[in-house]
Amino acid sequence: MNQGNGDPVTAPDRYALLAGTLGTPVGIPAVGVSYGTGEAFAATPGLTVHLATETTAEVRSTENVVAESRTGRADNVVMAGAHLDSVPAGAGINDNGSGSAALLEVALQMARTKPVNKVRFAWWGAEEASLVGSTFYVNSLTPQQQAQIKLYLNFDMVASPNYQFGVFDGDDSAAQGAGPGPLGSAQIEALFEAFFAARGLPTNPADFTGRSDYGPFIAAGVNIPAGGLFTGAEGVKTAADVAKFGGVAGVAYDPCYHDPCDDLFRVTQKGGDAALYAQLRGQYTLIGNVNVFALDTNADAIATAVITYAFDTSSIPPRTTTATAARSTRTGDQTLQ
Template sequence: MVSRIKLGAVAAAATLLGGFGVAQPAQASGNSTKDLTTSVTLAGVLRHLVAFQAIAKLNGDTRASGTPGYTRSADYVATLMRAAGYQVTRQPFPFNFCSDDASSFTQNTPTPTAYVDQVDYDVLDCSGNGTATGAVVPVDLQLTTPNTSTSGCEAGDFVGVSGNIALIQRGGCGFGVKATNAQAAGATGVIIMNQGDTTGPDRQDLFLGTLGGPVGIPAVAVSYPQGVAFAGTAGLTVTISADTVAEVRQTENVIAESRYGNADNVVMTGAHLDSVPEGPGINDNGTGSAGILEVALQARNLKSKNKLRFAWWGAEEANLVGSTFYVNSLSEAEHAKIKLYLNFDMIGSPNYTFGVYDGDDSDATGAGPGPAGSAQIEQVFQRFFATRKQATAASDFTGRSDYGPFIGTGIPAGGLFTGAEVEKTADDVAKWGGLAGVAYDPCYHEACDSFTPERDGADKAVYAQLRKKYKLVGNVNTFALDTNADAVATAVGTFAQDISSIPPRPAPAGTALARVSGTSGHGLVE
């Protein structure tokens, strides 16, 4: 793709309001993967991001599922896909809507201290509303190697917590199980510390977590070192105050299928359309949604051998609810027709890495390989980045995005990820440039994930440094987005015509397809 655009020109092209009459760039001129990749331009992708930003602006600065901003985003996608000739289905489902509007967390004794939201603590998604004050009571903590914690997973763990604040360690079961058990034992509030079972930042630092469903008492997350400090402080009392909403709402997935291709061989591509309630979600996941939308529009007349199916998932940020609902709704026969799934979640992070899902587990860390065929999907992406002379990073199948329900039921998957809250390393900088010690996306899950990050609360000094290193449009790195959109088109175009590299999938052992539960989304559940 060619990166010769100005944001103003894109905004002028994106006359999205009313009937969403957006000017269409020229479509792919032929059936080859190269034709499709060439037709997908940065300008084409950015016009959809402009639309998403405008939708958020008109709807409380959010596109979260269960809000008008999400419904309007779904309208935008569905309208364009129908106009392009796709068969569009809008699949409704209920989910737990949770938001955090304000909070405070203070140490009362022995040393009065005010903790900083998003720095010292984070309100767990679906936390209860209200204020809790009391002594901090450690619950079955394991603070020596190997820290194999099951803290809070059993009702018997909660000794002396009634009327107090339970300090619980991550590990062994879901955060929601721990918080629910604490509430049942009479705790008035919950602090969940990271596990500390490795030295990695994901097990040491402050984490963003979700309880998975409404819990009736205030609940916050802290880092492992902070939790250890709390556990070692005699006479510790704290106050947790959370202004939250937790209720059941309706939302939907948008599913679009091509006119051409063998309906028994479905190549499925997806991205979550929802943002978090805190912001418009221009990188997370406006970039993935816009990327697959532009690829789909350019492929609208592609006479593919295999059926193309595109999905924009709802309620990913609430625990992969939309993609899980979809997979669980499939009959055994329909499930078998999906030969592979491609997932694109955050493909334009400002301080990016080129992450490719590690289908063959060549990195040998974290989760194992994906289902048979995942390695072959990874190879398509690796070949693409090799032609662009770009290094890649192995992105683990952690279950933090919508591929989770697919690989959980045996469908091979792959995709791209440019990074979220984890900090870039010096080795990363040697590969992709940027800033070491700064998150891949410094505005991850914040209001500043927008076209005007500094105005919306981003660290101005950090973004000034990033702009010296890269060309950014708002909270999006244009080179990363440009390159990854080409990678999306290359993968879709490749598998649209040929899935011979994907091995046949054995039939399920039983008479019914195993159902999967929502796993984690970007906010972890365990």
């Protein structure tokens, strides 16, 4: 059954029919139901349920797209990634067309540079199916190849219509959630914070929940420093957020998160709340489900970080074999990324 946490109005995907991912084959049949259905089943003593399903079991192929600079130190790789896929419900223009597009533009603009450190761009496949693409990639590397990656930058949802400027909390200064990132993550956070401070823009700390493609990189045994940007998904914008960023309190940062209305066209015709989007358009420039200011600002921040580390990673401390920053990629939240 779906997990049913959060407000059903602002996080309906936590209550809807569960389209789960098992990850690997299991020995018993498994189906998903909505939170309400599961709750009703659990509250009925002695209940016997008969299910009829039509299923397809097949092997599907997906791809990661990886490109790297021709020049630069191969033993000191700066890596940046964004996932290409969306959930089956819709186009995913914010999740994650925004991150993928911003990263692609940075790569195109850097095409003629000759960085000191090799720069590797990745667009991940099957993130929404439990980080399949990035996990496969990291697990396919030898320990030596993993050690050559100096840091990883992740950009998943950087243009949420009711945005925040979220910077991954490398040093766990917010003391919330999963704890700090591996050694060096605090320095990545500081670089992003300096970028926003220089523009007089506030930020929020974003927790390393493991719900995006940085997860395999910061997992125990790998310990690659990571950082990145996140404008918010199903989390609810607070009054304090509104004081910082504007927008509408009491609703999600992305009201179309994992829904058909996460599109570039006809957002309200595809299920978006017309009154809410009219309110947001009164404050922001939106193109479909994309906040133009958030996308433009974050694209500049992405470019700043990538080009900075392309030429100088001296701020990132060296990793040691004794470093431990235990992390787990999602276990109980496999469908909601």
